[in-house]
Amino acid sequence: MATILGIESSCDETSASVCINGKVINNDIATQAIHEQYGGVVPELASREHQRNIVPIVDHVIENAGISLKNVDAIAYTRGPGLLGALLVGSSFAKSLAQVLGIPIIPVHHMKAHVLAHFIDEPKPTFPFICLTISGGHTQLLRVNSHLEMIVLGETIDDAVGEAFDKSAKLLGLPYPGGPIIDQLASNGDPGRFEFAKSEVPNLDYSFSGIKTSILYFLRKEMKQNENFVEDNLNDLAASIQFTLIEMLVKKLKMASAQEGINQIAIAGGVSANFGLRKRLTEEAKKNNWELHVPDFQYCTDNAGMIAISGHFLFEKEQFGQLTDSPLPRMPF
Ligand code: KG4
Ligand code: ZN
Numbered sequence: 001m002a003t004i005l006g007i008e009s010s011c012d013e014t015s016a017s018v019c020i021n022g023k024v025i026n027n028d029i030a031t032q033a034i035h036e037q038y039g040g041v042v043p044e045l046a047s048r049e050h051q052r053n054i055v056p057i058v059d060h061v062i063e064n065a066g067i068s069l070k071n072v073d074a075i076a077y078t079r080g081p082g083l084l085g086a087l088l089v090g091s092s093f094a095k096s097l098a099q100v101l102g103i104p105i106i107p108v109h110h111m112k113a114h115v116l117a118h119f120i121d122e123p124k125p126t127f128p129f130i131c132l133t134i135s136g137g138h139t140q141l142l143r144v145n146s147h148l149e150m151i152v153l154g155e156t157i158d159d160a161v162g163e164a165f166d167k168s169a170k171l172l173g174l175p176y177p178g179g180p181i182i183d184q185l186a187s188n189g190d191p192g193r194f195e196f197a198k199s200e201v202p203n204l205d206y207s208f209s210g211i212k213t214s215i216l217y218f219l220r221k222e223m224k225q226n227e228n229f230v231e232d233n234l235n236d237l238a239a240s241i242q243f244t245l246i247e248m249l250v251k252k253l254k255m256a257s258a259q260e261g262i263n264q265i266a267i268a269g270g271v272s273a274n275f276g277l278r279k280r281l282t283e284e285a286k287k288n289n290w291e292l293h294v295p296d297f298q299y300c301t302d303n304a305g306m307i308a309i310s311g312h313f314l315f316e317k318e319q320f321g322q323l324t325d326s327p328l329p330r331m332p333f
Pocket of ligand 1: 011
């Protein structure tokens with residue numbers, strides 16, 4: 001039993017959270033709006049914003065939890081994967097604070113933490129379960145055997161699905177991050193209106209780089225006839241793009257469930273906030289007799305609640321880090 005302070009700074013969200021005896025008490029997130037105008041995350045600006053946000057956000061969660069720093073038993077932080085400069089801010093802060101307080105640090109793998117977000121709220125999945133982990137940087141199908149044992153069944157060989165959402169949105173002239181905007185527009189569009197080529201890859205792997213090219217050529221052709229084609233068909237384009245991406249995700253998820261003989265299915269990561277995907281999976285769960293686990297919205301995209309709960313499980317196994325650990329932008333799974 002322990003009090004863990006969690007810190008997340010892998011990309012463009014600065015977040016802190018307190019977890020006491022396995023219960024996540026709070027989860028504060030400072031989203032960096034500055035990147036919107038650049039059409040993507042600018043690494044240097046992200047680091048600067050983390051630097052600005054980290055002290056107030058940590059102070060706030062400690063105060064909000066009704067504790068003082070002296071009550072914290074360990075500090076869990078995201079070691080990777082992520083942007084080097086962004087990770088450096090969180091990890092340096094976590095290490096310095098831990099050294100001052102004389103407590104251990106717990107390095108956490110960001111993608112594993114997305115999966116462990118399922119252990120914040122009820123109902124929690126039981127082991128083993130299949131988790132489709134979908135974010136801006138990753139797309140993985142995992143077999144989760146325990147809190148700390150996860151096996152990669154398949155993954156993307158190129159772009160992540162979140163990247164496919166964001167790049168498609170950019171082609172439609174939408175701001176960054178485009179995933180949530182596509183989701184919103186898609187709810188008023190016809191998903192069967194346009195068809196885009198899906199790349200086929202063997203086994204349980206994915207490939208999302210082709211769809212972007214397919215959309216680009218399609219738009220170029222249509223815009224020769226009507227230069228306002230995108231504006232005139234925005235909802236249907238968003239719905240059709242989203243439908244294609246969801247089809248690809250669901251196909252391999254069904255294959256993974258059949259291959260492993262597991263009907264406990266979970267989704268995690270930023271793209272798991274997608275309304276269309278949630279709706280489709282709810283239908284698939286009924287059809288296939290799945291027990292479906294979908295995280296609360298605040299725990300889908302990057303957050304420190306998932307880092308703090310991961311810290312709780314790693315603390316139990318005494319999996320502590322060293323002050324000499326450096327951030328790992330491409331941290332192996
Ligand atoms: O997990 P996350 O917050 O950060 C990474 O670890 O990458 O995921 C961010 C990704 C972005 O690509 C964003 O566009 C996507 O998640 N995303 C969505 C939705 N909300 C966030 N994609 C589709 N529909 C959404 N509602
Ligand atoms: Zn993430």
